[in-house]
Amino acid sequence: MATRKLYAGVKLRETRTRLGLTQKDFAARLGISLPYLNQMENNNRPVSSSVLLALASEFGFDVTELSEGDAERLVSDMREALADPVFSDLAPPLADLRLAASNAPALARAFLELHRAYRQSHERLASLDEALGREDASLGPSPWEEVRDFFHYCDNYIDAMDRAAERFARGPEGGPDPEQRALAALESQGISLTFKDIPGLRAYDEDSRTLTLSSHLRGPTRRFQLLHQIALLTQSQLLEATLDLARFQSPAARAIARIGMANYFAGAALLPYNRFLEAAQETRHDLELLADRFGASIEQVAHRLSTLQRPGAKGLPFFFVRVDQAGTITKRHSTTRLQFARFGGACPLWNVHRAFETPGRFLRQLAETPDGLRYVSLARDVSKPGGAWRAPVRRYAIGLGCEVRHADQLVYADDLDTGNSAAYEPIGISCRICERRDCHQRAVPPLERRLTVDANRRGLLPYEVAD
Structure with missing residues (x-):
C-alpha cells in the first residue's frame, strides 16, 4: 500500500508561532528555503522527511504531533454531516473535504456546529408540542x-x-x-x-x-x-x-x-501514565494481565490504552468504543484513522456487536474499511451487576483495535493470518456514508450514491447502488 503524503501546514504554522519565529528564521533553522516553507505551511507541498528530521533534531519536536488525526476526524464528521438529505447533490468531493480539514479546520468545525444546530432544531420541530412548552428551548x-x-x-x-x-x-x-x-x-x-x-x-x-x-x-x-x-x-x-x-x-x-x-x-x-505505558509494552497490551497488575477492570484498561497520547511518549494508536445492546455508541475515541459515527450506531459487521453472544470471551477480527486500511479489532462484553436480586444489570460491549501494521505489538494478533487478504472482513462507519455497493447488512442506502430500482429484479437489497 502506498504511503500517504503528510500535509500538515496548519500544525507546522502553529509550531512556528509557538516558537516565536518568523518564516525566514524558521526556514533557516530547518535548512530549507523560505518559498519551500511557505508552500508547506499552505499545504501546497507535503512535509518532507528531511523537515521532519530537522524538527526533531533542531527543536526536539515530537513529529507524531504532525499526524493527520485531527484532519481525519474532521473529514469523517463532515462526510457524515454532508450525507444528510438536506444537501442532496451538493456534497463536495472527498478531496475538497480533505483540503478544508487541512487548510481551514476552524471553518470545518464551524460547519459541523451549524449542521448540528440544524439537526437539533429539525428534531425539535418534529416534536413541536414539547418544544413550544419549554422556555429554555434553544438551538x-x-x-x-x-x-x-x-x-x-x-x-x-x-x-x-x-x-x-x-x-x-x-x-x-x-x-x-x-x-x-x-x-x-x-x-x-x-x-x-x-x-x-x-x-x-x-x-x-x-x-x-x-x-x-x-x-x-x-x-x-x-x-x-x-x-x-x-x-x-x-x-x-x-x-x-x-x-x-x-x-x-x-x-x-x-x-x-x-x-x-x-x-x-x-x-x-x-493507571499512571509512564508505569502503565511500560507495562502495556511489556505485556504486548494483554488486557487481562494489565487489569490484574493494576487492580483495574478490563474496560478501564482498554479505555486507558486509547488515551496514551502524551507528546514525546505516545503509546500504540488505538480506537476504543463502547456500545449498548441496541448498538448505540456510549463511548467513542480513536487515535487511528478509523472514526465512529456521530449519530446512530456502528457498522453491524463489526465484531463488537457479536460480543453479547459470547459473554466472558474475547472476540478477534481482522477488518478492512472502505478506504483500504486494515485493523486488528478486539471485542468483549462487559456486565455491570446491580448488586441485588431484581437490580438491573447494565450490559455493554467494548471494542479495542489498532491498524494491522502494529500487529506485532499486540498479543491478540499472534496467530492471526494478517497477510491473507481473504481473512479481512469488510466493515464501515455507518450505512449513510459507507461506499460499499454489495453489503448484505446494509440498513439504509448510501446518501452519496445514486440508486437503481428494478421491480423485476431482486438481489440482497431492493435496490442497486450505482457507481
Whole structure:
C-alpha cells in the first residue's frame, strides 16, 4: 500500500508561532528555503522527511504531533454531516473535504456546529408540542454532545490532568498504591469513609464531611469512585482552570465536563501514565494481565490504552468504543484513522456487536474499511451487576483495535493470518456514508450514491447502488 503524503501546514504554522519565529528564521533553522516553507505551511507541498528530521533534531519536536488525526476526524464528521438529505447533490468531493480539514479546520468545525444546530432544531420541530412548552428551548448543542466533542478533539488526552494524577499516584518516594494514597488524602482532610447499601455508587456529604460508597462495589469500581471523589476534593483549581479554557456554552455542559475530568483523573491515577505505558509494552497490551497488575477492570484498561497520547511518549494508536445492546455508541475515541459515527450506531459487521453472544470471551477480527486500511479489532462484553436480586444489570460491549501494521505489538494478533487478504472482513462507519455497493447488512442506502430500482429484479437489497 502506498504511503500517504503528510500535509500538515496548519500544525507546522502553529509550531512556528509557538516558537516565536518568523518564516525566514524558521526556514533557516530547518535548512530549507523560505518559498519551500511557505508552500508547506499552505499545504501546497507535503512535509518532507528531511523537515521532519530537522524538527526533531533542531527543536526536539515530537513529529507524531504532525499526524493527520485531527484532519481525519474532521473529514469523517463532515462526510457524515454532508450525507444528510438536506444537501442532496451538493456534497463536495472527498478531496475538497480533505483540503478544508487541512487548510481551514476552524471553518470545518464551524460547519459541523451549524449542521448540528440544524439537526437539533429539525428534531425539535418534529416534536413541536414539547418544544413550544419549554422556555429554555434553544438551538445550542446538547450539553452531552458538547462535552463528548471536547474530549474527542482533545485526542481524549488532557495533559495537565494526566500529569497531576500521575504525581498523585506516585506519592512520596514511590508511595503506596493509588487507593492507599486516596485513603490517606481523605484522612488528611478530615473526611470519613463509610460503606453502606445506598442507591447509586457514591455520595459525599459536605456538611458532615462523609464519603459513602456502596457496599456492593467491587475492587476496580470502588477504587475508581474513591479516586473520582479525590479529584473533586483535591484538584478543584486545576479542574476549574481546565474548564475555563474549554469555554463550554452552558452550565450543564460545564458540570458534565467536570465529572468527565474527575473520571479522567481517576483513570489516570489508577493507571499512571509512564508505569502503565511500560507495562502495556511489556505485556504486548494483554488486557487481562494489565487489569490484574493494576487492580483495574478490563474496560478501564482498554479505555486507558486509547488515551496514551502524551507528546514525546505516545503509546500504540488505538480506537476504543463502547456500545449498548441496541448498538448505540456510549463511548467513542480513536487515535487511528478509523472514526465512529456521530449519530446512530456502528457498522453491524463489526465484531463488537457479536460480543453479547459470547459473554466472558474475547472476540478477534481482522477488518478492512472502505478506504483500504486494515485493523486488528478486539471485542468483549462487559456486565455491570446491580448488586441485588431484581437490580438491573447494565450490559455493554467494548471494542479495542489498532491498524494491522502494529500487529506485532499486540498479543491478540499472534496467530492471526494478517497477510491473507481473504481473512479481512469488510466493515464501515455507518450505512449513510459507507461506499460499499454489495453489503448484505446494509440498513439504509448510501446518501452519496445514486440508486437503481428494478421491480423485476431482486438481489440482497431492493435496490442497486450505482457507481
